[in-house]
Amino acid sequence: MSELNFFEKCYQVAKQIPFGRVTSYGAIAKYLGTARSARMVGWAMNASHRNKDIPAHRVVNRKGLLTGKHHFQGGNLMQQLLENEGVFVVDNQIQNFQEIFWDPSEELQRR
C-alpha cells in the first residue's frame, strides 16, 4: 500500500512505462503525489540501477532531454536503449518527445 518507500513507488511507475514511450520525472512525481519533489524521482532512479531492472532510460526531464545519460554505462547507452525502442534522439534531445510522452497520471489508472 502506501507503506511503500518513495523509491519503490518510483520503480513501480517506471516499470509500467510502455515500450517505446517516455515520461518525465515531474510526471512521475505528480502521480506519486510529490509533484514538488521531481528531483527525488531522479534520485530514486539513480539507486534503481543497483536495485532492480528499471527502464530508467525511458525517464527524462520535462524538456525531453537525456539529462541522466551521463549516469549510464558508457556515454550513450541511454540513447542507444531509446533508439532501440524506436525513439529518435538527436543531441540528447528526444525529437517526437511530445508524441511519445506517457503521463502516468493520465493514461495509467491508480496503482
Next chain:
DNA sequence: ATTCTGACGTGGG
C-alpha cells in the same frame, strides 16, 4: 544534529 548536493520544475526577465 547540521550542511550540501542533486538524473527537476516553474516562474520571471
Next chain:
DNA sequence: CCCCACGCCAGAA
C-alpha cells in the same frame, strides 16, 4: 527562444 534564481525534499557525508 534562452538564461537565471528559487523552491523542494530525501539521502549522504
